[in-house]
Amino acid sequence: MIDLYTTSSPNGFKATIALEELGLPYRLHHVKLSAGEHKRPEFLALNPHGRIPVITDDETGVVLFESAAILLYLAEKTGQLLPLETRPRWEAIKWLVFHASSMGPLLGQRVHFEMFAETRMPIVIDRYRQLTEEAFATLDARLADHPWLAGDAYSIADIATFGWTHIAAVCDFSFAHHLHLSRWHERVAARSAVRRGIALPAPATGP
Incomplete structure (x- = not known):
């Protein structure tokens, strides 16, 4: 267990x-x-x-x-949730690492400075807005030619990335102008396991 x-x-x-x-x-x-x-x-x-x-x-x-x-x-x-074939397997791992090294840290800092920091620092907020926008654009370009981040199969790379796009949507950090990323996000959000997962253990109410 x-x-x-x-x-x-x-x-x-x-x-x-x-x-x-x-x-x-x-x-x-x-x-x-x-x-x-x-x-x-x-x-x-x-x-x-x-x-x-x-x-x-x-x-x-x-x-x-x-x-x-x-x-x-x-x-x-x-x-x-992780392809067996060499190339798509490493695509999934590559985008999982991208989420860990770029998406997560950048959006985490943006959430903090834009929503919870006691002192508002416009130069810092603008910096993290720019960096998260660049990350969104990178994902959008990948998803323009592939239904999922690993290629043809939904994988842990999609789950990891959705954890942060879900929070971006909750925080009104819009990525709607990135059409491929937005459509991908909607497909992931519609999965029944995803709907259950974001309801556990209780709704987020703070940082």
Whole structure:
């Protein structure tokens, strides 16, 4: 049995969506950040960096943090959501890394500075708007010629990227002018497992 420690956030949604897509049985533990539960010793024993999500797998003894690592593990465990053929497999991994190195960090900083920072800094906000726009354009160009980021198959790369485009949509960071990215986002959002995944463990109400 897999135990998932998470909350409602872009990174958390990736894990819940993947588990729902794969149909794996799991126990959900809501880590309440506002109560400081991510800084308690029992959670830090799982992730010393104090971030969600974390999974533990009773079957293998594996303990993992970092959403991209969790997605890779779940895909490898089930043989699903990661193509077997060499070229599309590495396309999926490449776009998974793009999400981890570009999409996530840039949108995370934009959300902070544009919505939650106590001091508004226009030059910083403009910088992150430009950088996220460039990331959106990169994804749009990829999706102009491919239905999914790995090519023909929906994969963990799509789940990872959707975690952040979902939050961008919630925050009104519009990417509607990127037609291919917008259509892809709508297709992912319409999946029943995705709808379940973004409803767990509870609606996000703060940073």
